Amino acid sequence: MIRRLAGDRFILIAQHDHALLAGELASRYGNGRFARPDPWEPTVAAAAHHDAGWPLHDAAPTLNAAGLPTDVFETPLRTALRVWAEAAELASRHGDYAQLLVSLHVMGLSGYAATNPHTREELFDLNCFQQREIERQELLRRRLGLRTDLPLRLGLAVRRGDEAEEQLRRNHQVIQVVDRISLALCCSQMPFDVIEDVIPRPGAGPLCIRFARSGEASVRVDPWPFDCPQVHVSVPARSVPARPYERVEALHEVYNAADIERLEMLVHPGQ
Numbered sequence: 001m002i003r004r005l006a007g008d009r010f011i012l013i014a015q016h017d018h019a020l021l022a023g024e025l026a027s028r029y030g031n032g033r034f035a036r037p038d039p040w041e042p043t044v045a046a047a048a049h050h051d052a053g054w055p056l057h058d059a060a061p062t063l064n065a066a067g068l069p070t071d072v073f074e075t076p077l078r079t080a081l082r083v084w085a086e087a088a089e090l091a092s093r094h095g096d097y098a099q100l101l102v103s104l105h106v107m108g109l110s111g112y113a114a115t116n117p118h119t120r121e122e123l124f125d126l127n128c129f130q131q132r133e134i135e136r137q138e139l140l141r142r143r144l145g146l147r148t149d150l151p152l153r154l155g156l157a158v159r160r161g162d163e164a165e166e167q168l169r170r171n172h173q174v175i176q177v178v179d180r181i182s183l184a185l186c187c188s189q190m191p192f193d194v195i196e197d198v199i200p201r202p203g204a205g206p207l208c209i210r211f212a213r214s215g216e217a218s219v220r221v222d223p224w225p226f227d228c229p230q231v232h233v234s235v236p237a238r239s240v241p242a243r244p245y246e247r248v249e250a251l252h253e254v255y256n257a258a259d260i261e262r263l264e265m266l267v268h269p270g271q
Contacts (some may be wrong), residue, residue: 001013001014001015001054001057001058001061001069001070001071001072002014002015002018002071002072002183002186002187003068003069003070003071003188004186004187004188004237005188005242006239006242007242008241008242009239009240009241009242010068010069010239010240010241010242011237011238011239011263012061012069012237012238012239012240012255013186013235013236013237013263014054014055014058014236015051015054015057015058015072015083016049016051016052016054016055016058017235017236017237018051018182018183018186018235019047019048019049019050019051019052019054019179019182020048020235021182021185021186021233021234021235021265022047022048022050022175022178022179022181022182023044023045023047023048023049023178024048024231024233025047025178025181025182025226025231025233025267026043026044026047026048026174026175026178027044028226028227028228028231029174029177029178029225029226029227030225030226030227031224031225031226031227033200033201033223033224033225034200034201034223034225035170035200035201035202036227037170037171037174038167038171039097039171042094042095042097042098042101043097043098043101043171043174043175045091045094045095045098046091046094046097046098046099046101046102046105046171046175047174047175047178047179049087049090049091049093049094049098049102050087050091050101050102050105050106050175050179051083051087052086052087052090052091052102053082053083053084053085053086053087053088053089053090054083054087056082056083056086057070057075057079057083060248060252061248061251061252061255062079062248063245063248063251066244067244067245067246068244068245069240069245069251069255073191077113077116077118077122077125077126078122078125080109080113081110081125081126081129084106084109084110084129085106085129085132085133087102087105087106088102088103088106088133088136091103096140096143096144097140097144099136099140100137100140100141100144100168101168101171101172101175103133103136103137103140103155104137104154104155104156104168104172105172105175105176105179106133107130107133107134107137107154107155108154108155108176110126110129110130110133111154113126114126133155134155137155145164146164146165146168147162147164147165150162150165156168156169156172157169166199166202167202169199170199170201170202173195173198173199176195177195177198177209177225180192180195180211181211181219181221181267184211184213184219185217185218185219185233185235185265185267186235190211190212190213190219192211193210193211193212194208194209194210194211195208195209196208200223200225207223209221209222209223209225210222210270212270214268215266217263217264217265217266218265218266218267218268219265219266219267219268220268220269220270221267221268221269221270222269222270223270224269224270226267229268229269230266230267230268230269231266231267231268232264232265232266233264233265233266233267234262234263234264234265235262235263235265236260236261236262236263237260237261237262237263238255238258238259238260238261239258239259239261240254240255240258241254
């Protein structure tokens, strides 16, 4: 769940809806400078469904320690592990390649999580999660004809040069780019303003893609990776009073009673 402050209201956006927005962006990815995702359909599907496990939480959102609706960046580790695993499992509906990309995405998230302080029990759970994803990825690699004898870091080849691995890395990066742009649109404050070491096309050197808010509902992106002059998107959301809630049931009552509205948003080039 994304909690966005708007005056005296919280705008609550489900994580899966944010991901579907990312999928829309992925479907427009590619131009003269940036290669179109290849394979296209599985990569777009992975971008759209990389957070498909989040209804496990967002269907009945929780409260943080301050009594506010829990934002995605406040999610307890054990909840995150549960929804990440569910997302990787559900991605099987979209084929082996899409499932591998989603598994790589959640493995990357677990790598970020590992840099934070945790209890011994949480670290054990995190290690178990990563081991299960390693096993999932090895099975998927075998089915897809990808190598299983290369040194990997968070599922991606450490050494550069293998064509299929570089293609996988580029498609993985497409998901990271559209995910971060979608978060930049949806969150109160942008959690990221850059993604580094993006390989725009085969044989090209890495570059940085930078984001900046140009309005309450618009984000500027430079360099521009999409196939159209600008991208209009929308996302469903619910509005609840911006206040602490003493009981989670009180939040559920106002959340379930709230009308679903669509927020119109714009992504445009940096100039």
